[in-house]
Amino acid sequence: MDEQMRPAECSRPGVEAQRVAAEPAKGSSPAVGIVGLGLIGGSFARAYAAAGWRVRAWDTDADTLAIARIDVLDGLLRSAEDLAQCDLVVLAAYPEACLQWLRGHAEILGRLAREGKAPIVIDAAGVKGRVCTEAFDLAAEHGFSFCGAHPMAGTEFSGFAHAHADLFRGAPMVLTPPPTSDIERLDLLDRIHEFLEPCGFGSYSVTTPQAHDRVIAFTSQLAHVVSNAYVKSPTAREHHGFSAGSYRDLTRVAHLNPHMWSELMMDDADALGFEIETLIDNLAAVRQALASGDRDGLERLLDEGDRIKRALDDAPRRA
16 A cells, blocks of 8 residues: 655656656746646645646636636636646546546547647546546546546545645655556656645555555545544534543544535445444444443453554554
8 A cells, every 4th residue: 555656767768758748848837737626626726826836727616716716826727728738637526527527538638648748637536446447448548647646635624715735735645556567657656746746745655546445445434434423422412511632533524525425435335334344343342341241341342442553553654
């Protein structure tokens, strides 16, 4: 999961042509195109604008787009000419919306690639299997460069109003490149790393879409499910004056975007289902110890969790 991305050097003609196509024209500032101006897309826009990049974008919400045009945008992302101005395009929408955009622009991106003008395309969706399966096929068929990406950053709030340029500062970025040759893969990762530098990510990991979705079901989706279920207790209405850090920590992500999270969870249903079943088994063991008055058994269960957490905290980061 944490294979670190390495710079690559390559002199293969095909790969080198793609590298040249991805570099900004001499004498001009680099440009990024962003599809979707919610929290993530808006934060990409603000980060690149702060770094001096030209920012083009598109969003289905006219009010959001109007505010962004005043605030951070140099122009819209609507035509082939707009795409040709970009070095990188970030699809920062829901998974299906990312795929819809790719389907509608694959031929244009392919033509621009043949002309040496195509941007690299990445997505920022929270699941990779569904998106990358189709996106890899579209990119291979039409001849443009696509890589899955997932910035591991966010807040419990959504929308452009909450976006800020430092959202990704120090955060991990997970990349899921296509199954191409090692040289092409490393060259693509090297260029993406360079283009993402203005965002200030703290680390980069490279994995497969399937491995990403398996782990993210535990680290992200399950946490939202548990938090959302926790606040449904009738006792939650009586928490004022009785709650402190534990309550705040466990309930923070109960506040979510139901439309977005339901799509992400359904796209990762098998992996998330496994994590929920595992959690249910562990909760059932605690409930059984309570019901039977087995304090020693309960202590063992609690000690086991404490030891696992300590071991996870003390484990060195994988290089």
